Amino acid sequence: MSDHGVSGRVALVTGGSRGIGRSISEQLAAAGARVAVNYRSDHDAAASTVGAIQSAGGTAAAFAADVSVDDEVERLVQDVTEELGPVDLLVNNAGIFDYGGHQETTAELWRRTIDVNLTSAFLVSWAVKDGMIERGYGRIVNVASIAALRPRPKSIAYAASKAGMIGLTRSLAEAVAPDGVRVNAVAPGLIKTDILTDVDQSVLDGLVEATPMKRIGQPEDIAGVVVFLLGDDSNFMTGQTLVASGGRVTLP
Numbered sequence: 001m002s003d004h005g006v007s008g009r010v011a012l013v014t015g016g017s018r019g020i021g022r023s024i025s026e027q028l029a030a031a032g033a034r035v036a037v038n039y040r041s042d043h044d045a046a047a048s049t050v051g052a053i054q055s056a057g058g059t060a061a062a063f064a065a066d067v068s069v070d071d072e073v074e075r076l077v078q079d080v081t082e083e084l085g086p087v088d089l090l091v092n093n094a095g096i097f098d099y100g101g102h103q104e105t106t107a108e109l110w111r112r113t114i115d116v117n118l119t120s121a122f123l124v125s126w127a128v129k130d131g132m133i134e135r136g137y138g139r140i141v142n143v144a145s146i147a148a149l150r151p152r153p154k155s156i157a158y159a160a161s162k163a164g165m166i167g168l169t170r171s172l173a174e175a176v177a178p179d180g181v182r183v184n185a186v187a188p189g190l191i192k193t194d195i196l197t198d199v200d201q202s203v204l205d206g207l208v209e210a211t212p213m214k215r216i217g218q219p220e221d222i223a224g225v226v227v228f229l230l231g232d233d234s235n236f237m238t239g240q241t242l243v244a245s246g247g248r249v250t251l252p
């Protein structure tokens, strides 16, 4: 299979142990990248992902860290650098989702959502960007959501956090473009992972019905887009957001 230009590169995938992040980790390793699989607390899931990559002949290691916490991010990047090498490819994928109306959107939920989904992307990007600039090579992909692009009255904090990720993507991309560092985002639609556990099946059925392709996405549908954005096939792209939603959201 094509190595997409990522072979031998060190990739850090936040939330790389489950769902979309697991598929990204697996596809990057299959293309020859050396993959740091970050997770917060589910050690078994991280061990399973790393085990699957190694069984397939790839290189991966698991790193526990809460990416919303400054000093845990600092330690994470130090550990990855010592064990695998400096980070060339970063995927800010770790995220949380709450389904509920404005009455349930407390200040606590707001802060936690912004911290885990948005501040984490800032912290990890800032921990690796100067090294990328020094080496004249770096790729960052932020996993946003179509929730950033349409009103989401049942997930206000989440939608705001993802819109923030797109703002971060566009501005950081322009700042570091002259230094050989590209920053892009992907905005997935509905993807079958554990993050949807608290959403009623009837709601999910309605969303699939509203999707022109009439199906829920799989983690692989997003991982392919991420690998494209990290690899050489997208070498003239930066600051962009690619939507992968089965046609549910289309941009002009």
Ligand code: NAP
Residues within 6 Å of the ligand: 014, 015, 016, 017, 018, 019, 020, 021, 038, 039, 040, 041, 042, 043, 045, 065, 066, 067, 068, 093, 094, 095, 096, 097, 116, 143, 144, 145, 146, 187, 188, 189, 190, 191, 192, 193, 194, 195, 196
């Ligand atoms: P998931 O299956 O729930 O997996 C979440 C991953 O993030 C896990 O590896 C989890 O690790 C990790 N994580 C959560 N909080 C963390 C923290 N503070 N520090 C480090 N790792 C943390 O979710 P998913 O559906 O794959 O979502 C991945 C990304 O895609 C998220 O940013 C999400 O917003 C976005 N997205 C998902 C959908 C969808 O429909 N699924 C749609 C649009 C966008 P532990 O297991 O150890 O907690």
